[in-house]
Amino acid sequence: xxxxxxxxxxxxxxTRERVLRAIEALDYHPNIAAKALRESRVxxxxxGFYDHSPENxxxxxxxxxxxxxxxxxxxxxxxxxxxxxxxxxxxxFDAFRASFLQQRFAGVVLVGTSVTPERLDLFSRWNMPTVLxxxxxxxxxxxxxxxxxxxxxxxxxxxxxxxxHQHLALIIPPGDRGGSAVxxxxxxxxxxxxxxxxxxxEPGNWSSESGETAFSRLWSRTPRPDAVLCANDRMxxxxxxxxxxxxxxxxxxxxxxxxxxxxxxxYTAPSLTTIHVPLAEMARxxxxxxxxxxxxxxxxxxxxxxxxxxxxVTLIERESAAC
Amino acid sequence: xxxxxxxxxxxxxxTRERVLRAIEALDYHPNIAAKALRESRVxxxxxGFYDHSPENxxxxxxxxxxxxxxxxxxxxxxxxxxxxxxxxxxxxFDAFRASFLQQRFAGVVLVGTSVTPERLDLFSRWNMPTVLxxxxxxxxxxxxxxxxxxxxxxxxxxxxxxxxHQHLALIIPPGDRGGSAVxxxxxxxxxxxxxxxxxxxEPGNWSSESGETAFSRLWSRTPRPDAVLCANDRMxxxxxxxxxxxxxxxxxxxxxxxxxxxxxxxYTAPSLTTIHVPLAEMARxxxxxxxxxxxxxxxxxxxxxxxxxxxxVTLIERESAAC
DNA sequence: TTGAAAGCGCTAACAC
DNA sequence: GTGTTAGCGCTTTCAA
Numbered sequence: 001x002x003x004x005x006x007x008x009x010x011x012x013x014x015t016r017e018r019v020l021r022a023i024e025a026l027d028y029h030p031n032i033a034a035k036a037l038r039e040s041r042v043x044x045x046x047x048g049f050y051d052h053s054p055e056n057x058x059x060x061x062x063x064x065x066x067x068x069x070x071x072x073x074x075x076x077x078x079x080x081x082x083x084x085x086x087x088x089x090x091x092x093f094d095a096f097r098a099s100f101l102q103q104r105f106a107g108v109v110l111v112g113t114s115v116t117p118e119r120l121d122l123f124s125r126w127n128m129p130t131v132l133x134x135x136x137x138x139x140x141x142x143x144x145x146x147x148x149x150x151x152x153x154x155x156x157x158x159x160x161x162x163x164x165h166q167h168l169a170l171i172i173p174p175g176d177r178g179g180s181a182v183x184x185x186x187x188x189x190x191x192x193x194x195x196x197x198x199x200x201x202e203p204g205n206w207s208s209e210s211g212e213t214a215f216s217r218l219w220s221r222t223p224r225p226d227a228v229l230c231a232n233d234r235m236x237x238x239x240x241x242x243x244x245x246x247x248x249x250x251x252x253x254x255x256x257x258x259x260x261x262x263x264x265x266x267y268t269a270p271s272l273t274t275i276h277v278p279l280a281e282m283a284r285x286x287x288x289x290x291x292x293x294x295x296x297x298x299x300x301x302x303x304x305x306x307x308x309x310x311x312x313v314t315l316i317e318r319e320s321a322a323c
Numbered sequence: 324x325x326x327x328x329x330x331x332x333x334x335x336x337x338t339r340e341r342v343l344r345a346i347e348a349l350d351y352h353p354n355i356a357a358k359a360l361r362e363s364r365v366x367x368x369x370x371g372f373y374d375h376s377p378e379n380x381x382x383x384x385x386x387x388x389x390x391x392x393x394x395x396x397x398x399x400x401x402x403x404x405x406x407x408x409x410x411x412x413x414x415x416f417d418a419f420r421a422s423f424l425q426q427r428f429a430g431v432v433l434v435g436t437s438v439t440p441e442r443l444d445l446f447s448r449w450n451m452p453t454v455l456x457x458x459x460x461x462x463x464x465x466x467x468x469x470x471x472x473x474x475x476x477x478x479x480x481x482x483x484x485x486x487x488h489q490h491l492a493l494i495i496p497p498g499d500r501g502g503s504a505v506x507x508x509x510x511x512x513x514x515x516x517x518x519x520x521x522x523x524x525e526p527g528n529w530s531s532e533s534g535e536t537a538f539s540r541l542w543s544r545t546p547r548p549d550a551v552l553c554a555n556d557r558m559x560x561x562x563x564x565x566x567x568x569x570x571x572x573x574x575x576x577x578x579x580x581x582x583x584x585x586x587x588x589x590y591t592a593p594s595l596t597t598i599h600v601p602l603a604e605m606a607r608x609x610x611x612x613x614x615x616x617x618x619x620x621x622x623x624x625x626x627x628x629x630x631x632x633x634x635x636v637t638l639i640e641r642e643s644a645a646c
Numbered sequence: 647t648t649g650a651a652a653g654c655g656c657t658a659a660c661a662c
Numbered sequence: 663g664t665g666t667t668a669g670c671g672c673t674t675t676c677a678a
Contacts, residue, residue: 029424033359034671101352237590267560269592357655
């Protein structure tokens with residue numbers, strides 16, 4: 001079918017017209033697999049959620065990321081697929097790599113990641129075009145899109161310091177696990193130290209339920225903190241609930257803050273002071289970077305130092321940490 | 324490569340072994356596009372969210388559906404892709420059909436749907452294997468998986484009737500738009516009528532914000548309802564918030580209920596009485612039905628009346644409608 | 647300016 | 663029991 005010669009420079013308008021009509025008449029649609037085979041390139045990119053665990057399946061932030069990812073990919077002429085990766089299950093990664101080697105997708109945006117250096121190394125050795133979304137620091141090998149989580153925490157701590165708080169607790173996933181947790185923790189500790197405040201950290205796993213139990217643990221120990229910061233809004237919702245069931249008044253007895261500014265931050269009682277993160281914008285940027293990575297890999301031309309993109313965040317003041 | 328003759332009956336174990344070793348040694352991975360082309364069949368199925376709109380992008384129920392959809396599809400050896408369809412934008416459907424015709428996917432589970440009869444007709448005429456998830460009633464042409472939304476609403480109304488309520492309001496998307504809204508509305512009206520209760524319905528669009536404004540409107544009119552049922556938990560969260568800001572006590576002045584039992588139903592203040600819907604189970608069932616549909620279409624054999632699967636729902640009593 | 651033909655990597659049918 | 667080959671539908675190159 002001379003059809004696709006449409007892009008070919010020399011073709012008579014009337015011939016072009018004739019072919020187009022035939023295409024219309026036959027309801028012809030090119031077979032994408034044949035095209036992919038011939039061109040040896042796929043037009044599917046993958047949105048890969050890293051550190052997938054049961055308690056995070058329903059995390060609303062994923063929708064925002066995925067929806068923006070898809071919108072941008074579609075706009076750029078790419079199909080999308082989604083993958084859930086679990087760093088506790090190495091087999092997941094083998095299967096994922098096999099998927100790539102089978103040409104199921106051209107590259108991946110790894111979301112919600114705190115990828116260990118070893119695995120990061122692995123990814124880059126695989127020659128799989130990869131962009132990290134939410135990695136905490138610049139990578140020598142892969143482009144990274146993140147938000148200024150550190151600054152977000154600092155803004156919260158500063159607000160609380162201004163209001164006279166002395167002892168801040170932070171509910172946050174421990175260790176290097178849990179994506180942007182590192183930057184959030186560091187921002188918290190640095191700002192608290194700068195203001196000369198006492199600090200406690202209490203583990204959570206991002207779920208509301210973990211926020212609930214973490215708050216209970218904090219409150220049953222002495223000395224009690226006079227403000228509790230949560231590394232995300234879901235845990236903050238759990239903490240608010242725990243406070244309420246224990247008869248602790250917020251913000252009178254303790255101020256509580258969240259992080260992310262999800263839909264329900266406005267609807268908790270009291271409503272939640274939090275940090276707004278521009279997730280959609282970040283996802284779109286990640287797609288653009290990924291397409292550039294794919295192009296670099298295809299053309300074999302080296303690209304310099306990978307991009308490190310850090311988006312600004314915004315303090316949203318609501319009732320849970322009001323004056 | 325005689326490799327794939329692995330499935331061929333007659334082959335000597337030692338030869339098999341030799342080939343397998345070579346595969347390993349060469350890190351060989353079959354090209355999925357070539358396979359798809361040769362077999363003229365794709366192994367990607369689509370999770371298509373119907374009636375996609377900005378205010379529903381972050382709806383947490385989508386994660387549950389998608390994640391279960393993917394898990395089941397993967398278990399059955401299928402890849403997955405996701406699509407957002409908007410019934411207000413017919414072009415979306417043209418693009419979607421083109422996608423199918425280009426063999427980008429083998430079939431689709433249409434979720435969150437109240438597909439109009441005309442469009443339903445269109446889908447079946449397209450010969451695209453399709454399963455409806457959340458359609459309100461049996462279809463003569465397509466398999467349907469739903470939950471007993473009607474019974475869920477009836478259970479809520481009955482509870483409220485037992486507690487002496489006289490005038491129930493329902494916040495729900497109007498008309499045929501909005502997926503399972505029809506069954507939820509009918510269950511509400513039927514049960515209220517059976518108990519001789521006065522009813523009002525007030526429009527919402529599933530978002531928390533719409534629940535908030537709908538509650539305000541209800542409360543500014545006379546007569547005021549003595550209980551407000553919301554067609555989903557998000558709107559209920561908005562209604563609770565509106566009540567709180569207007570100084571209306573829940574459940575003392577008005578009882579409020581939700582529907583779906585999402586993660587935050589437990590964390591609103593007061594916590595939300597609602598109906599639990601087995602979304603993951605429904606999604607898994609839909610995938611199984613879709614694969615059967617694909618098989619029917621491939622083999623050309625007719626299947627009888629399409630399946631209509633209605634899952635039971637459960638009343639979850641919490642504070643917002645407690646005694 | 648246009649039609650014809652080779653070949654992408656795989657599977658299934660066929661010859662050995 | 664094993665190796666060889668045609669051809670899926672497309673793009674690209676080449677001949678007419």
